[in-house]
Amino acid sequence: MKRIFLLIALVLGLIATKVNAQQQPVRFGLKAGANLATWQGETVNSTRQLINFADGSVSHKMREGFHVGAYLSIPLARGFELEPGLQYAQKGTRLTGRLPIEQAGFLNANTTITNKAVYLDIPLVAKVYVGEGFHFFVGPQLSYLLSNKVQTEAGALGFKVLNQEWDMKGGFRELDLALTGGIGYRFTSGFNISAGYDYGLNTIDQNGSFDTFNRVAKASIGYTF
Secondary structure (H helix, E strand, C coil): CHHHHHHHHHHHHHHHHHHHHCCCCCEEEEEEEEEEEEEEEHHHHHHHHHHHHCCCCEEEECEEEEEEEEEEEEEEECCEEEEEEEEEEEEEEEEEEECCCHHHHHHCCEEEEEEEEEEEEEEEEEEEECCCCEEEEEEEEEEEEEEEEEEEEEEECCEEEEEEEEECCCCECCEEEEEEEEEEEECCCCEEEEEEEEEECCCCECCCCCCEEEEEEEEEEEEEC
């Protein structure tokens, strides 16, 4: 992991040196926003089979989360920038269920299982500006798994009867590779907004036994100084 960070730092240093030699300003920025994360692949297909078997009493949902981080805007040509970044990001997925017994409906018995994964995202995107502030961006993203927990909640009659959380980092892949992209707009003040999507390319489990990948939709606000 240290070697990866050193390599990224070296590449960014070379780019910054070249840009400074061309007297182009490198700008620093901060961003934050909301995540809607889920899994896609073999595990999700198995979950859908469970949902069908349970006659709708089990449902697969996206996990809400957030991301926050910093980035550099490095101009390489007119209307074209390279933007490396570093972000704390919440990902995972959620499964909810209820008792499929009509006579027991008054109990309102339900359970929720949430995978609460936290990653350190390192995107390196290319930005192409169309007009003054509107732009597209796309590029690779390397993510390091900081923590991975599973939370189980259960309740009935409006009361929570179970709320447990345990660590599940073992067996999950520490390094995840994704393709990230989206659209955005940067105002002349430096304030910017964007919407993007992370398409995971590596299976989330360490051994690749399950064909399951991270998928994350993101909405962000930021400021470039």
